Amino acid sequence: MRLLLGIGVLVVLIVVGVNAMVSSEKKETEARLQSTLSSYRSALQTGTTREKVEAYLHQQNMTFARTCCEPGVFSDRADLGEEPRNIFCQPWKVSLELQFKNSEPPVNVAKGSDLLTGIDLHREGVCF
Helix, strand or coil, rough: CCHHHHHHHHHHHHHHHHHHHHHHHHHHHHHHHHHHHHHHHHHHHHHEHHEEEEEHHHHHCCCEEEEEEECCCCEEEEEECCCCCCCEEECCCCEEEEEEHHHHHHHHCCCCCCCCEEEEEEEECCCC
16 A cells, blocks of 8 residues: 555656646746747838848748738748647647738739738647
């Protein structure tokens, strides 16, 4: 009986310890992501053309991909890394999402003249 109790206490201590380490790492990662988001929001004002935004991303050596798919709304996504995993989730990919609105027809094609409407973080992952 004592052996089972000892094993149970050990398991609880391990879970608590791992959770504390992950929590600390997650806070650090979130602070870094928020700082990055803030710096891009400061550097790229709403209404900036896609051409200028993408030139800025190139200057920062930031690789990005164009994504879509609401009519007339296109985004550029730049990979920022991963959030730390936890007990129930795989590491989540985090991207900087730069949203644009078409400024002229046709609205189903991304163009250099599209205007920046917002910058946010995009998270994508799987939990069990």
